Amino acid sequence: MLERQLLINKKLTIMKKMKVLLGISALAVAGFFMVAADHIDAPAVQGGTSDITDFYAFQASSSDNVVFVANVQGLLSPQATSDTSFDENVLIEFNIDTTGDNIENLVIQAIPRDGKMYFFGPTSPGTTGLNSSIETTGAMSMVDITPYGSDAIIKTSNGLKIFAGPRDDPFFMDFAQYGEILAGNATGFNNPGSDTFAGTNVMSIVVEVPKSFLGSSGTVNTWVESKRKQ
Amino acid sequence: MKTLLNIKNIVAVLMISALAFNCSNDDDMNTVTPPMNTEPDFSGLYVQQDQMGRPAVNTVFVSSASKDMFNVTPPSQQNAAFQSMFQANLMALSPAYANPGDTNALGLDAATFTGLLATDVLNLSLDGTTTFYDGTNVLTGRALADDVITVELLLIFGGEDFSENPTLSNDNVDANDKPFLASFPYLASAW
Numbered sequence: 001m002l003e004r005q006l007l008i009n010k011k012l013t014i015m016k017k018m019k020v021l022l023g024i025s026a027l028a029v030a031g032f033f034m035v036a037a038d039h040i041d042a043p044a045v046q047g048g049t050s051d052i053t054d055f056y057a058f059q060a061s062s063s064d065n066v067v068f069v070a071n072v073q074g075l076l077s078p079q080a081t082s083d084t085s086f087d088e089n090v091l092i093e094f095n096i097d098t099t100g101d102n103i104e105n106l107v108i109q110a111i112p113r114d115g116k117m118y119f120f121g122p123t124s125p126g127t128t129g130l131n132s133s134i135e136t137t138g139a140m141s142m143v144d145i146t147p148y149g150s151d152a153i154i155k156t157s158n159g160l161k162i163f164a165g166p167r168d169d170p171f172f173m174d175f176a177q178y179g180e181i182l183a184g185n186a187t188g189f190n191n192p193g194s195d196t197f198a199g200t201n202v203m204s205i206v207v208e209v210p211k212s213f214l215g216s217s218g219t220v221n222t223w224v225e226s227k228r229k230q
Numbered sequence: 231m232k233t234l235l236n237i238k239n240i241v242a243v244l245m246i247s248a249l250a251f252n253c254s255n256d257d258d259m260n261t262v263t264p265p266m267n268t269e270p271d272f273s274g275l276y277v278q279q280d281q282m283g284r285p286a287v288n289t290v291f292v293s294s295a296s297k298d299m300f301n302v303t304p305p306s307q308q309n310a311a312f313q314s315m316f317q318a319n320l321m322a323l324s325p326a327y328a329n330p331g332d333t334n335a336l337g338l339d340a341a342t343f344t345g346l347l348a349t350d351v352l353n354l355s356l357d358g359t360t361t362f363y364d365g366t367n368v369l370t371g372r373a374l375a376d377d378v379i380t381v382e383l384l385l386i387f388g389g390e391d392f393s394e395n396p397t398l399s400n401d402n403v404d405a406n407d408k409p410f411l412a413s414f415p416y417l418a419s420a421w
């Protein structure tokens with residue numbers, strides 16, 4: 001366990017160094033992999049409670065349903081995971097465009113309150129775009145946030161399956177070697193590579209939705225947003 | 231006259247209900263009042279800070295000074311605001327688009343590829359296989375096990391047949407460090 005912690009600390013130190021190097025190289029090569037998927041992707045959210053690390057959307061184990069996953073707060077060591085929590089001022093909003101204009105027709109909102117994650121929707125939002133209210137007229141579901149080290153607490157409510165809590169970061173990439181390439185210390189990736197995100201956790205929100213709630217056939221456009229209470 | 235009678239009746243009914251309500255209210259004084267069900271506070275305005283559709287788009291294609299702006303530009307406005315920046319950064323980054331007519335393995339040249347990516351939404355099929363890319367299906371979702379970074383490296387560096395710049399087009403990390411679950415919540419337990 002200590003070894004793993006040391007390894008993670010070492011990785012984080014390397015990553016901090018690489019961020020410096022990347023900052024320099026970014027002057028020459030306009031912005032490259034700062035950090036993979038969406039982890040610490042931009043200065044305003046970097047490392048904070050509203051920093052989205054990843055977004056997934058896929059067909060569930062039942063082909064009648066689809067699953068949305070939003071992860072926030074990346075690169076958490078086990079110790080950091082046990083110390084962190086969802087931020088009650090941060091709303092996570094899944095956006096679903098069913099008409100092809102890239103404007104949301106439906107949202108599923110997730111907001112933590114007192115150890116529970118509340119879900120609203122899917123529902124048509126009162127306003128689209130950058131500013132949101134919590135859509136309390138939408139169907140409300142809630143689940144206890146799973147504590148670190150506990151089995152996943154799952155709830156089925158209003159046709160949704162819902163979960164919120166720490167999970168292993170599902171993202172994988174040899175980010176360290178990529179940094180070496182960008183820094184000019186290497187000309188390519190190693191084979192095999194090394195997963196820089198191994199052994200780290202994220203705070204995860206998972207919701208499984210019947211396809212019939214979203215339109216049942218065709219393609220929808222989806223994205224996730226984090227929004228902070230003013 | 232008839233109207234007056236009606237009003238009287240209504241007043242009488244209202245008085246009876248008021249009295250009835252008072253009576254039951256008095257009864258309540260002698261019983262234990264149930265605890266107040268305190269509804270959490272969901273009021274207020276929530277303003278956007280971060281957003282994400284496809285993996286690594288902001289990190290790869292948006293210049294450092296514009297990353298925050300990209301996160302607060304609605305997807306419907308991203309193409310107009312960012313496509314030319316995406317294209318310039320892609321061409322600066324990868325030699326695979328250096329010559330006229332160069333495309334990636336999807337047959338997309340630099341302008342078309344970045345035109346697709348600049349609107350940062352994740353397409354999700356409701357009709358079957360959902361994957362970022364599995365050799366057959368393209369951009370029908372993003373599954374946990376999808377090796378999205380290698381797919382993106384291949385589309386950025388790999389050229390028309392995935393054969394160009396081989397040392398840059400695969401990070402050789404092909405799977406997660408913990409197996410995913412077959413059922414909800416699908417993600418592996420925390421370390």
